[in-house]
Amino acid sequence: MPRLVLLRHGQSQWNLENRFTGWVNVDLTDQGEAEARKGGTLIAEAGFTPAVMFTSVLKRALRTGDLALSAAGLKDVPIVRDWHLNERHYGGLTGLNKAETAERHGEDQVRIWRRSYDVPPPPMQDDHPHSFAGDPLYEGQTIPDTESLKTTLDRVLPYWDAEIAPRLKAGEDVLIVAHGNSLRAIVKHLFAVPDDRIVGVEIPTGNPLEIDLDGDLVPTDARYLDTGRAADLPPLPEKQA
Template sequence: MTKLALVRHGQSAWNLENRFTGWWDADLTEKGEAEARHSGTLLKGVDADFRAAFTSVQTRAIRTLWMALTEMGRVWVPVEKNWQLNERHYGGLTGLDKAETAAKHGDEQVHVWRRSYDVPPPPIDEDSQYNPAKDPRYKGIDVPATESLKTTLERVLPYWNNEIAPVLSAGTDTVIAAHGNSLRALVKHLFNVPDESITGIEIPTGNPLLIDLDANLKPISVRYLDAARATPLPELP
């Protein structure tokens, strides 16, 4: 039995400001740093031997993983970073205040953009100050102009299949520190969550979701390590 811990990064500055963040590289707040350290404390108490870690190329996820591994006494664990674990790209909504956006476009439209499975927000303007296309970390990458959860899953899944799954199949307990939507995409895949139900899965910041996997990487148990901050769990397939 192999253990997989999914850790959503701690609160970011734009989470606090209620702004659509996506691929913008917002850093952690003090609360976010505390959540990151707490996730490490929780993981340290698990009967597991975590020897591999994966994260995105976004600061808030990377720093969350650093702090968690520090609390775990596991800073020596090899870490792989990849843009395919990035948060969903919110396109033209990036940087906008969520309440103001709802007032402008209507709650129903914003709800569709945020919570539908396959409807992306409008694309980001090429000359937007928040457009990540010219960020050096994405050199050589065909940066999307917007993403739905469906297209997020389509770029997360190949990385899972090619890089993460082989590590888990070898029996290595693994931590993935990433984002609400990239982790939601993984949960959809692992638990075969229907399209119409997946947006109801909300992983809290800084509360590791611990999954026990069988030899075929099928979940056999799942729980949040901080029960007081748990949200509804996906059903076992």
């Protein structure tokens, strides 16, 4: 049966600065690089050899994947990059410090923007300092100007169905290196997590989440490889008769 490993990128510079990052192409911190290498070491120790690595087009995910594969001795694994695995788009909040934003708009409002399932932040305007209009990474694509977790899932899931699931159903092991919210969307789908509970699912940076799947891609077991930094996992879904 296929195995899937989900790896959130290591700590980024804007994680450290407590800023809404979204699609901004920030790099890893030294700690983030160390997390990525340790993730790769743990992947090797688990005997996990992916047939392919899927990742977003953002630097922090790409570098995490490269560092992890190198540490695991898996430099020849094919890499597929796609913006549909990007982090959630934080719209007009992009680049703002989270604490300062709470002072300006109120903690309750910011909590709704960050933690509700289907309420997006204000949209990003074309004159925003981090506008992605004209970014060559998205040339010819229709991209959002803000996203909730729900709309993040709405873009991730079709990509999962079209590109990732067929590889798993063919019996291949797959590594996905992406972001807190794009991986949360995949976890919601696989574990059938209710809308009101998925926002409470945390995915630690740089800690590989290994998931055993059956032939229908229903999880049969799951574990974080770094047990000292593990987060709580949703319960395994019940197999439908």
